[in-house]
Amino acid sequence: ERAAEEAAGREYMRKLDELMAKAQNRRTLASWNYESNITNYNEEQMLQISLEVAEEQKEYWKETMSYLWHEYEDPDLKRMFKKYSELGTAALPEDLNQRLLTAISNMQSIYATATICDYKDRNKCDLHVEPDVTDIFANSEDPEELKYTWLEWHKAAGAPSRGNFTEYIQLDNEAAKLNGYDSVAEWWLSAYESDDSEDQFASLWSQVKPLYQQIHAYVRRQLREKYGENVVSARGPIPAHLLGNIWAQTWGNIEKFTRPYPNKPEVDVTSALIAQNYTALKMFQTAEEFFKSLNLSGMPDLFWERSIIEKPNDGRELVCHASAWDFYDGEDFRIKQCTTITAAFFKTTHHEMGHIQYYLQYKDKPVVYRGGANPGFHEAVGDVIALSVSTPKHLKIVGLLEDGPEDTESNINQLYKMGLDKIVFLPFAYLLDIFRYGVFRGTTTTRDYNCHFWRLRETLQGLEPPAPRSEDDFDPTAKYHVAADVEYMRYYVSYIVQFQFHRALCQLAGEYSPGDSDKILSACDIYRSQEAGEALGKMLQMGSSKPWPDAMEALTGQRNMDASGLLEYFEPLHEWLKRENERTGEYIGWEASNIEYC
Numbered sequence: 001e002r003a004a005e006e007a008a009g010r011e012y013m014r015k016l017d018e019l020m021a022k023a024q025n026r027r028t029l030a031s032w033n034y035e036s037n038i039t040n041y042n043e044e045q046m047l048q049i050s051l052e053v054a055e056e057q058k059e060y061w062k063e064t065m066s067y068l069w070h071e072y073e074d075p076d077l078k079r080m081f082k083k084y085s086e087l088g089t090a091a092l093p094e095d096l097n098q099r100l101l102t103a104i105s106n107m108q109s110i111y112a113t114a115t116i117c118d119y120k121d122r123n124k125c126d127l128h129v130e131p132d133v134t135d136i137f138a139n140s141e142d143p144e145e146l147k148y149t150w151l152e153w154h155k156a157a158g159a160p161s162r163g164n165f166t167e168y169i170q171l172d173n174e175a176a177k178l179n180g181y182d183s184v185a186e187w188w189l190s191a192y193e194s195d196d197s198e199d200q201f202a203s204l205w206s207q208v209k210p211l212y213q214q215i216h217a218y219v220r221r222q223l224r225e226k227y228g229e230n231v232v233s234a235r236g237p238i239p240a241h242l243l244g245n246i247w248a249q250t251w252g253n254i255e256k257f258t259r260p261y262p263n264k265p266e267v268d269v270t271s272a273l274i275a276q277n278y279t280a281l282k283m284f285q286t287a288e289e290f291f292k293s294l295n296l297s298g299m300p301d302l303f304w305e306r307s308i309i310e311k312p313n314d315g316r317e318l319v320c321h322a323s324a325w326d327f328y329d330g331e332d333f334r335i336k337q338c339t340t341i342t343a344a345f346f347k348t349t350h351h352e353m354g355h356i357q358y359y360l361q362y363k364d365k366p367v368v369y370r371g372g373a374n375p376g377f378h379e380a381v382g383d384v385i386a387l388s389v390s391t392p393k394h395l396k397i398v399g400l401l402e403d404g405p406e407d408t409e410s411n412i413n414q415l416y417k418m419g420l421d422k423i424v425f426l427p428f429a430y431l432l433d434i435f436r437y438g439v440f441r442g443t444t445t446t447r448d449y450n451c452h453f454w455r456l457r458e459t460l461q462g463l464e465p466p467a468p469r470s471e472d473d474f475d476p477t478a479k480y481h482v483a484a485d486v487e488y489m490r491y492y493v494s495y496i497v498q499f500q501f502h503r504a505l506c507q508l509a510g511e512y513s514p515g516d517s518d519k520i521l522s523a524c525d526i527y528r529s530q531e532a533g534e535a536l537g538k539m540l541q542m543g544s545s546k547p548w549p550d551a552m553e554a555l556t557g558q559r560n561m562d563a564s565g566l567l568e569y570f571e572p573l574h575e576w577l578k579r580e581n582e583r584t585g586e587y588i589g590w591e592a593s594n595i596e597y598c
């Protein structure tokens with residue numbers, strides 16, 4: 001009797017998965033059309049189709065819940081039913097779902113279409129966040145220009161979304177409750193399939209915080225020497241507009257005037273890319289070649305036909321923020337990004353192609369399993385490849401770096417450059433969702449939104465705003481992922497686990513061996529390693545068919561996330577920073593800010 005029931009359930013699941021593939025394809029195409037060409041018509045279409053698909057899902061869900069899948073023997077079939085038993089925002093009554101989708105697309109449109117005037121030419125008022133504001137923060141060393149641009153961007157992209165954001169929080173929480181969660185915070189955390197994920201995240205932060213405090217202290221000193229102590233204090237937080245990035249999430253753009261050994265040649269990939277006439281296409285082809293060198297998949301023809309790899313110049317408005325898309329038909333995979341020829345975008349191209357590689361590796365899995373083992377795994381794939389690409393050794397192989405010294409000082413410079421990207425990012429990523437957990441749980445109320453956001457920016461990141469803030473401001477939605485309802489702890493997890501993956505792959509490639517000073521982790525390049533490629537491919541093919549510790553174990557032999565990979569990679573830099581901050585007597589950590597932001 002039960003075996004017959006289970007066999008019927010298996011047949012139902014096969015059919016349901018095919019129906020869901022078509023539904024997801026339809027909805028994803030509508031989202032693509034809207035995000036690559038923001039018009040009222042495309043927005044209407046996207047809303048309409050999303051609501052139709054939600055109604056369809058509701059019907060499927062009723063039938064799914066009529067099966068006694070909790071009693072099935074087959075753990076895999078149970079896992080599929082369990083995943084389909086979570087209806088998501090489609091659980092909302094249609095009118096509430098419509099309001100939720102509208103609130104999010106309003107925030108997304110505000111972010112994507114926001115423009116500001118240029119500091120030097122106040123009549124030029126068509127600056128978008130990409131490429132204009134991004135380029136100003138990459139190149140300007142004028143604190144007044146940076147302060148003006150920072151304030152204008154947060155006024156144009158943040159504050160106008162406060163109303164939509166408040167409605168989105170309330171409705172998304174409604175949906176969470178209909179799915180059995182206390183709030184969206186628990187819903188987001190459920191993707192990490194552990195009952196103590198928040199504790200794991202907190203423990204990772206305690207492991208890496210000392211290293212962050214050291215690089216923060218060193219950078220604050222360098223900036224104080226450059227801009228003077230009236231701009232950068234000796235013991236306070238660092239003003240957020242001086243760090244080379246509008247969100248101060250990575251600080252790579254100030255490496256050129258803060259690196260430990262300025263007399264050593266600068267590793268300037270941007271100049272090399274420009275000098276060698278790299279185009280966006282050539283950047284993509286270079287990234288693809290690395291994946292193929294590992295015997296992983298190349299990009300399908302459809303990818304090259306349908307991706308948008310440069311900002312269209314036909315005057316349309318679009319979401320420029322880089323993204324990778326799976327259309328759930330096993331053939332159609334795309335990237336949309338407004339590439340400029342910079343080292344940062346060379347890295348982003350590998351990052352996005354890492355998503356596509358994951359899609360390709362699990363494309364024959366049931367749709368319900370076409371996801372990362374957890375969201376952090378999906379963000380880590382491309383970055384793991386980029387860790388190899390960014391080594392001086394690899395850059396020389398591909399001709400993006402001349403032969404230069406490989407002495408200790410150059411190695412410290414290289415680790416510092418990587419640290420401005422990887423170490424610095426951790427508190428930013430962590431706080432973005434600590435903030436939103438508090439908002440979803442109601443411990444942060446609407447009148448505290450901006451104050452609590454900046455409290456976290458100060459306590460976790462050691463930053464302060466360039467000018468006083470109040471609740472007339474709303475700075476969180478000046479960041480894409482907050483405006484677009486994209487969970488962010490995935491990046492925090494990625495920046496930890498990518499070093500665990502890197503260590504395992506480097507060992508397989510014979511590029512790293514524990515304790516061998518000739519094969520250190522930060523000099524490893526897995527390029528052309530069939531062993532590494534095979535192991536990575538096997539882990540990616542699992543998709544989300546098993547709990548993430550199984551996927552982690554398949555690749556690294558470990559079943560837990562830990563910062564040991566990252567700490568081992570940066571150990572020489574950590575030692576150097578401690579000695580240097582001692583030598584200069586720099587204060588480690590930061591006192592409270594004098595800027596009024598609450």
Ligand SMILES: C=C(C[SeH])C(=O)N1CCC[C@H]1C(=O)O
Pocket residue numbers: 249321322323324348351491
């Ligand atoms: C490149 C993407 C698309 Se998934 C991205 O959003 N990233 C990659 C690094 C962190 C985060 C960000 O830009 O905030």
Ligand SMILES: [Zn+2]
Pocket residue numbers: 351352355378379
């Ligand atoms: Zn990503």
